[in-house]
Structures are given as structure tokens and as C-alpha cells.
Amino acid sequence: MTETQTQPRPAAQLVDPAVLRVALLGCGTVGSQVARILLEDAGVLAARAGARLELAGIAVRDPDAQRDVELPRGLFSVDAEALVDSADLVVELMGGIEPARSLILRAVRKGASVVTGNKALLAQDGPALFEEADRNNAELSFEAAVAGAIPIIRPIRESLSGDRITRVLGIVNGTTNYILDQMDTTGAAFADALAEAQRLGYAEADPTADVEGHDAAAKAALLATLAFHTPVALEDVRCQGIAGVTAEDIAAAKDSGLVIKLLAIAELVETPDGVEGASVRVHPTLLPREHPLAAVRGAFNAVFVEAENAGELMFYGAGAGGRPTASAIMGDLVSTARRIVAGAPGRTDTATRKLPVLGIEAVTTSYSIGLEVADQLGVLSRVAAVFAEHGVSIEAMRQTLDGGEPGSGEGRAELRFVTHRASEKALAETVADIKNLDVVESVTSVLRVEGV
Numbered sequence: 001m002t003e004t005q006t007q008p009r010p011a012a013q014l015v016d017p018a019v020l021r022v023a024l025l026g027c028g029t030v031g032s033q034v035a036r037i038l039l040e041d042a043g044v045l046a047a048r049a050g051a052r053l054e055l056a057g058i059a060v061r062d063p064d065a066q067r068d069v070e071l072p073r074g075l076f077s078v079d080a081e082a083l084v085d086s087a088d089l090v091v092e093l094m095g096g097i098e099p100a101r102s103l104i105l106r107a108v109r110k111g112a113s114v115v116t117g118n119k120a121l122l123a124q125d126g127p128a129l130f131e132e133a134d135r136n137n138a139e140l141s142f143e144a145a146v147a148g149a150i151p152i153i154r155p156i157r158e159s160l161s162g163d164r165i166t167r168v169l170g171i172v173n174g175t176t177n178y179i180l181d182q183m184d185t186t187g188a189a190f191a192d193a194l195a196e197a198q199r200l201g202y203a204e205a206d207p208t209a210d211v212e213g214h215d216a217a218a219k220a221a222l223l224a225t226l227a228f229h230t231p232v233a234l235e236d237v238r239c240q241g242i243a244g245v246t247a248e249d250i251a252a253a254k255d256s257g258l259v260i261k262l263l264a265i266a267e268l269v270e271t272p273d274g275v276e277g278a279s280v281r282v283h284p285t286l287l288p289r290e291h292p293l294a295a296v297r298g299a300f301n302a303v304f305v306e307a308e309n310a311g312e313l314m315f316y317g318a319g320a321g322g323r324p325t326a327s328a329i330m331g332d333l334v335s336t337a338r339r340i341v342a343g344a345p346g347r348t349d350t351a352t353r354k355l356p357v358l359g360i361e362a363v364t365t366s367y368s369i370g371l372e373v374a375d376q377l378g379v380l381s382r383v384a385a386v387f388a389e390h391g392v393s394i395e396a397m398r399q400t401l402d403g404g405e406p407g408s409g410e411g412r413a414e415l416r417f418v419t420h421r422a423s424e425k426a427l428a429e430t431v432a433d434i435k436n437l438d439v440v441e442s443v444t445s446v447l448r449v450e451g452v
């Protein structure tokens with residue numbers, strides 16, 4: 001990539017501002033853009049933050065590596081611990097669990113506030129990190145950990161803190177949204193859409209974390225923790241990726257006026273005995289094309305929030321990329337600097353209660369079920385009887401014949417059912433029993449449906 005030389009913009013007028021030293025840990029796609037903004041916009045940032053944000057140094061493994069932005073060689077250091085010890089504010093963009101975790105703990109234990117985009121670490125160790133930051137009057141901010149440039153963490157954490165959020169649905173992984181969008185709009189097969197995403201830089205060489213839903217699951221855990229004020233860990237999230245979504249699924253969805261999206265869903269649910277809990281899941285989901293999330297194209301992200309008083313809200317924008325994610329980092333950095341200048345206490349975690357995290361079987365949803373069956377008389381009635389046995393109502397059914405005269409027993413038929421809402425448990429048991437019917441050759445597809 002072509003390197004861009006940073007050029008400072010004219011400084012705003014500020015009389016004797018305080019100086020806050022910023023340590024930057026990591027200088028990849030996002031880190032290099034954060035460094036650029038700190039250097040180019042130093043005067044503007046000082047006016048907004050009430051203090052000059054001085055880039056004290058950048059911790060990297062290889063100071064000589066080529067980067068997207070040309071930065072002063074003297075800023076680079078391989079001694080991350082010494083850099084943290086010298087800083088008032090730390091920006092952690094290394095990713096992964098270690099050494100990021102140890103460096104964040106080192107920072108907050110000395111009272112330095114931290115801004116991070118590390119969703120995997122927060123999903124795994126967030127409660128412990130927040131507790132340590134609170135104990136030392138430090139702040140741990142993480143707007144960039146979910147949905148890139150989209151301001152979603154702060155609205156949930158602050159703007160909606162006086163409301164009761166009941167549900168969050170999000171397209172929070174740009175790679176999978178791009179792949180599914182390509183399959184829907186161009187008819188591309190999964191493998192071809194993935195290869196194109198890799199060529200464009202939307203997907204990594206190893207796309208497992210994206211296509212298997214792990215990245216979205218980490219973000220779902222964070223959103224649920226904030227929305228419901230209760231700790232939700234990564235292992236609490238039921239996760240299913242998009243690798244099993246076929247061109248046939250996409251075509252059948254389109255014929256029914258639906259579109260498939262990988263959704264992160266966090267919602268408050270109530271068990272039959274009246275116990276309220278949180279359910280958090282990530283899976284391919286069918287949405288009506290008129291639903292706001294259905295219109296999210298390409299690698300963009302969006303988060304749809306439902307609250308008792310605010311109603312329905314949607315946040316939309318670029319979900320990844322160096323500049324968009326750096327924007328979220330800088331928003332946290334300026335906000336934290338203002339707090340430090342004002343002498344305000346650190347903002348604490350909002351997990352103030354302990355709701356049970358319920359399994360997916362407690363959820364009420366709808367299914368789209370695809371079957372390949374023998375084309376013979378009585379098949380439909382036998383399948384319908386299984387639905388009835390489990391109390392699952394069929395909303396719509398579509399049949400496609402593949403060879404032979406109808407009812408001759410010589411060909412095969414594809415049946416696709418869309419159910420009315422029922423408990424996940426009843427729906428799962430229905431599918432299991434359908435698989436055991438001798439007239440059913442295979443269950444070709446099981447997708448959940450939302451928004452109908």
C-alpha cells in the first residue's frame with residue numbers, strides 16, 4: 001500500500017493546556033490511523049479534550065515493518081511495559097489475549113485509563129478488567145470493540161441507561177455480511193463470495209473467526225452485558241456460522257421475500273415458570289426484505305435496539321477498516337481525556353445485576369425447514385402430523401418437484417416449511433422427529449426466522 005506522510009493541521013488556540021501522554025500498543029491497520037490522527041490533529045484534539053494528547057510512543061514487534069502511514073521512526077519501541085509505565089492514557093490495539101491482558105492490567109493498576117478495541121479479550125475477561133479499573137479509578141473504554149465506527153457502546157451505556165432494553169439484533173461482522181450479500185445479489189456460491197471477500201481485504205487468509213461466527217459471538221457477549229446490565233461471557237453465546245448456507249437457501253429465501261443475514265441476537269426472555277433471563281445467540285437468520293437490517297449491504301454493520309420507552313432504534317455504518325475504527329478509538333480517547341482534566345471519577349462497568357443466561361431452548365422463534373422427500377402420496381400429511389404433535393403451527397409451505405410425475409413415487413420433492421413462532425425446544429424436537437421419518441431422505445436446511 002502507498003504510505004501517507006502525516007502533516008499536522010493548524011493548532012487551535014488553547015492557553016497552557018495540560019499534557020496527557022498516550023501510549024499506543026500496536027500499529028497495524030487501525031493503530032497506524034490512530035497515530036496519524038494524534039499527530040495531524042493535535043491542536044484540534046487539544047481544544048476538544050482540554051489537554052494536549054501527546055503520543056509518547058508506539059509499541060510494536062518490528063519497528064522496521066512497512067506501514068500504511070509514514071510515522072516518525074523515533075516513536076517506535078519494542079518495550080511495551082516501559083511505554084505503559086510512562087503514559088497517562090493507553091490505547092491497546094494489539095488484539096488477542098496476551099500480552100494485551102497483562103498490559104491493560106499494568107496500566108489500570110497504576111491509574112492509567114485504557115481505550116481498547118479488543119472484543120475477544122473483553123468477552124473473555126471483561127468483568128475482571130473492569131473491576132480492576134474501577135478499583136484504581138481508571139476508565140476502560142471500548143467503543144471500537146463492536147461495529148467499528150458505529151457509536152453503539154456509548155448510546156447503550158449512557159443514552160439508554162435510564163431505559164429498559166429488551167432486545168438487540170445486530171449485523172456485527174462485515175465479512176459475513178459481504179459474503180451473504182454477494183450470494184443474494186449475484187448468485188455467487190459461498191466459496192466464490194468468500195474468495196472475493198479475501199481479495200478485497202474484507203476476510204483474512206484464515207476466515208474461520210468470521211465465517212464460523214466467533215467474532216460476532218464475542219461482540220454479542222459485550223452487547224448483552226451492556227444492554228442487560230449483567231455479565232455475559234463468550235461461552236454463554238450459542239454460535240452457528242454461515243458455512244452451511246447454500247445457494248439453494250439463498251434462492252428459496254428470495255422467492256419468499258426474505259434475505260439471510262448473520263445476526264447477533266441478545267434478548268430478555270422468560271421461562272415458563274416466570275424466571276427472567278438473557279439469551280444470546282449468533283446464527284444465520286431469515287429476515288423479511290422490508291426489515292431495516294435486510295437493507296444492510298456489503299461489509300457494512302448495523303445494530304437494531306428495542307427498548308421499552310425509546311422503542312426501536314437502529315445504528316448503521318462502516319463496521320471495520322482502519323479509519324472508521326480509529327474514529328471510534330479517538331472518540332473514547334477524547335472523552336476519557338476530558339474526564340481526567342475535569343478530575344471526574346472513572347466510569348464503572350454497568351453490570352449491576354446477575355441475570356441467569358438461558359439456553360437457546362428458552363427462546364421463542366420461527367423456523368424455515370427444507371426437506372428432500374420421496375414424491376409419493378401421504379408424505380405431506382405424515383410430515384404435517386409431526387409438526388402438529390409438537391404443537392408447531394405451519395405458516396407457509398412450498399413444494400418443488402424433481403423428476404417423475406407428481407405422486408408417482410419415481411421422483412423426489414423438495415418441501416420448505418415456514419413455521420409460526422414456537423419455543424426453540426419444540427422446534428428442535430420437531431426437526432429431530434422429521435429426520436426419523438422413512439419418507440424423508442434428508443433435512444437440507446434449518447434456518448431461524450425473525451421479524452415476521
